[in-house]
Amino acid sequence: MSVLIYVESNGSEIKKSSLDAVAYGAEVGVKMSSSVTAVAIGNIPAEQLALLGKYGAASVLHVQGDVFNHNSPMAFAAAVTEAAKKTGAKLVVLPKSTLVDSFAAKVSAQLKAGIVTNVTDLPDLSNGFSVKRSIFTGKAFATVTISSDIKVITLAKNAYQGKETGGNATVELFAVHVSDADQKVKTTNVEKASGDLLLTEADIVVSGGRGMKGPENWGILLDLAKALGAATGCSKPVSDMDWRPHHEHVGQTGVKVAPNLYIAIGISGAIQHLAGVNSSKCIVVINKDPEAPFFKAADYGIVGDLFEVVPKLTEAAKLLK
Amino acid sequence: MKILVCITHVPDTTSKISFTDNNTKFNAAGVQYIIGPYDEYALSRAIELKEQLGGTVTVLNVGEADTEPTIRKALAIGADDAIRVNATPKDAGFVAAQIAAIAKEEKYDLILMGRESIDYNGGLVHGLVADMLGIPSITPVMKLDIENGNAKMTREIEGGKESIECVLPFVAGCQEPIAEWKIPNMRGIMSARTKPLKVTEPVPFSEMVMYGDFQLPAAKGACKMIDPANPAELLTLLRNEAKVL
Ligand SMILES: Cc1cc2nc3c(=O)[nH]c(=O)nc-3n(C[C@H](O)[C@H](O)[C@H](O)COP(=O)(O)OP(=O)(O)OC[C@H]3O[C@@H](n4cnc5c(N)ncnc54)[C@H](O)[C@@H]3O)c2cc1C
Ligand SMILES: Nc1ncnc2c1ncn2[C@@H]1O[C@H](COP(=O)(O)O)[C@@H](O)[C@H]1O
Numbered sequence: 001m002s003v004l005i006y007v008e009s010n011g012s013e014i015k016k017s018s019l020d021a022v023a024y025g026a027e028v029g030v031k032m033s034s035s036v037t038a039v040a041i042g043n044i045p046a047e048q049l050a051l052l053g054k055y056g057a058a059s060v061l062h063v064q065g066d067v068f069n070h071n072s073p074m075a076f077a078a079a080v081t082e083a084a085k086k087t088g089a090k091l092v093v094l095p096k097s098t099l100v101d102s103f104a105a106k107v108s109a110q111l112k113a114g115i116v117t118n119v120t121d122l123p124d125l126s127n128g129f130s131v132k133r134s135i136f137t138g139k140a141f142a143t144v145t146i147s148s149d150i151k152v153i154t155l156a157k158n159a160y161q162g163k164e165t166g167g168n169a170t171v172e173l174f175a176v177h178v179s180d181a182d183q184k185v186k187t188t189n190v191e192k193a194s195g196d197l198l199l200t201e202a203d204i205v206v207s208g209g210r211g212m213k214g215p216e217n218w219g220i221l222l223d224l225a226k227a228l229g230a231a232t233g234c235s236k237p238v239s240d241m242d243w244r245p246h247h248e249h250v251g252q253t254g255v256k257v258a259p260n261l262y263i264a265i266g267i268s269g270a271i272q273h274l275a276g277v278n279s280s281k282c283i284v285v286i287n288k289d290p291e292a293p294f295f296k297a298a299d300y301g302i303v304g305d306l307f308e309v310v311p312k313l314t315e316a317a318k319l320l321k
Numbered sequence: 322m323k324i325l326v327c328i329t330h331v332p333d334t335t336s337k338i339s340f341t342d343n344n345t346k347f348n349a350a351g352v353q354y355i356i357g358p359y360d361e362y363a364l365s366r367a368i369e370l371k372e373q374l375g376g377t378v379t380v381l382n383v384g385e386a387d388t389e390p391t392i393r394k395a396l397a398i399g400a401d402d403a404i405r406v407n408a409t410p411k412d413a414g415f416v417a418a419q420i421a422a423i424a425k426e427e428k429y430d431l432i433l434m435g436r437e438s439i440d441y442n443g444g445l446v447h448g449l450v451a452d453m454l455g456i457p458s459i460t461p462v463m464k465l466d467i468e469n470g471n472a473k474m475t476r477e478i479e480g481g482k483e484s485i486e487c488v489l490p491f492v493a494g495c496q497e498p499i500a501e502w503k504i505p506n507m508r509g510i511m512s513a514r515t516k517p518l519k520v521t522e523p524v525p526f527s528e529m530v531m532y533g534d535f536q537l538p539a540a541k542g543a544c545k546m547i548d549p550a551n552p553a554e555l556l557t558l559l560r561n562e563a564k565v566l
Pocket of ligand 2: 327328329357359360381382383384410413416433434435436437438439441442443444445446447
């Protein structure tokens with residue numbers, strides 16, 4: 001019996017959300033008296049794989065292959081499924097990502113497992129297996145019980161903070177057979193915003209709204225983001241007007257973020273925007289209108305003209321460290 | 322082209338969420354219901370494809386009779402006919418089994434859904450339906466065109482997007498900017514009343530996931546205001562008090 005955790009990398013580094021998921025799986029593993037295995041997919045260097053042991057995995061199955069260099073949900077689903085079968089996993093933990101969203105259902109179907117997504121807490125094992133999940137786009141939670149023998153969960157961003165505890169994992173190469181016949185979907189072109197910090201992974205997000213007045217003013221926001229090491233986001237009208245690319249659109253109909261710190265600049269705080277940021281640990285709002293609804297959802301606020309406040313804040317941030 | 326669009330009937334995005342009956346039931350009092358926003362993107366694109374290529378657009382909802390006004394709205398926007406599977410949508414597996422049962426009979430060329438529902442936010446139904454039908458599932462799709470039975474799409478990936486191609490049939494989970502939401506016109510609203518809406522009973526499904534009670538997030542404390550002339554103070558607080566820097 002085992003707990004299996006899927007581990008995702010962004011090329012050379014394992015994602016923080018995957019390390020958190022390994023630590024989560026390790027804690028559940030203790031409660032379930034199960035062994036803890038991580039299945040790491042991609043060209044991940046050895047010292048990164050060693051991290052998985054430090055976060056609590058006892059063993060690592062390392063899957064490599066050209067097919068995993070592309071975004072091929074079917075191949076990832078096959079790899080995770082085979083790893084689950086090999087280890088006799090009763091619980092499969094998937095850290096939420098765009099890729100996981102595209103293959104989680106497939107894994108559960110192949111394992112005939114019940115699946116619950118957006119899990120925000122450790123399971124309660126006192127009476128079967130129940131977990132808390134986020135619903136209504138972060139506006140509420142539900143307690144959900146999974147009754148199948150094998151269970152699959154996807155872990156919401158920042159649901160669990162993992163810590164290094166200093167263990168060691170055995171690492172084994174794991175060959176997975178992915179049939180070409182499964183590959184009905186052909187990729188013809190890939191566009192990645194290279195070098196940029198991933199919005200969904202970032203610890204700090206600086207986001208701009210219509211109050212920024214136009215794309216030509218984004219420099220001051222980018223400077224602040226750079227000084228803080230933050231990723232950048234925006235409100236829906238901003239991406240609708242093409243001031244910023246669509247993948248930066250945060251909210252109910254866009255990206256949901258859960259950083260430690262979300263700084264909203266010239267965003268009014270419409271409920272649909274809040275739905276995408278309400279899982280953030282700390283929210284700062286900069287707005288010239290003291291009545292802006294965003295202040296009600298904020299931890300810290302500055303009422304003032306963003307064109308004056310933001311450059312000052314950037315200067316102060318540069319002096320940090 | 323025979324297109325199926327699966328729609329949810331969900332609380333308006335501005336709704337205040339609360340629960341009744343000891344936190345075991347959603348409190349629908351005073352709540353306005355809408356077509357799920359992602360589902361409406363899917364529906365809008367389906368109608369554009371039909372206008373371009375000919376064919377039919379069927380909308381499907383798994384829900385009780387109270388979802389019919391939402392289904393009628395989809396008909397007013399331009400769907401040709403509708404199916405309601407008469408059941409409470411208990412979880413993604415159950416809903417997917419209902420949709421797959423109908424799709425097996427009807428053999429749609431294309432099944433469009435939203436990227437996720439905004440009540441359950443499962444993001445699962447499209448993937449599960451595709452698996453049950455043995456066809457690909459592609460999500461989240463931001464652009465979709467069809468030429469000679471081959472679909473060209475843009476799919477969002479981590480930190481970017483990619484162009485992909487896939488032969489019909491498949492299931493897609495849609496998101497903006499795949500199409501603009503359409504506002505129903507008077508003619509649409511009138512004709513929606515008489516368009517066919519078939520009600521079917523659910524197929525059996527053994528559930529593996531059961532919802533228990535609901536909780537609301539802890540109330541947020543008051544917002545601390547900082548002097549705009551001294552933003553450095555903010556950074557001090559973020560570091561020493563909130564401990565996020
Ligand atoms: C179904 C649906 C889904 C939606 N989904 C989303 C979503 O996912 N994400 C999203 O963001 N929106 C979404 N919206 C839109 C949402 O309702 C709001 O319209 C939008 O969030 C407003 O964007 P904004 O705050 O940038 O603009 P505004 O509401 O115009 O706010 C601009 C703010 O900037 C401030 N400001 C102006 N000048 C300055 C200055 N010099 N200094 C400081 N402050 C200044 C103003 O006081 C104001 O508060 C959705 C709407 C619907 C109906
Ligand atoms: N009860 C339902 N009836 C019809 N379609 C649904 C239902 N629930 C979910 N869907 C479809 O499946 C998509 C994903 O839903 P979910 O898995 O709940 O996030 C939605 O955007 C809809 O297109």
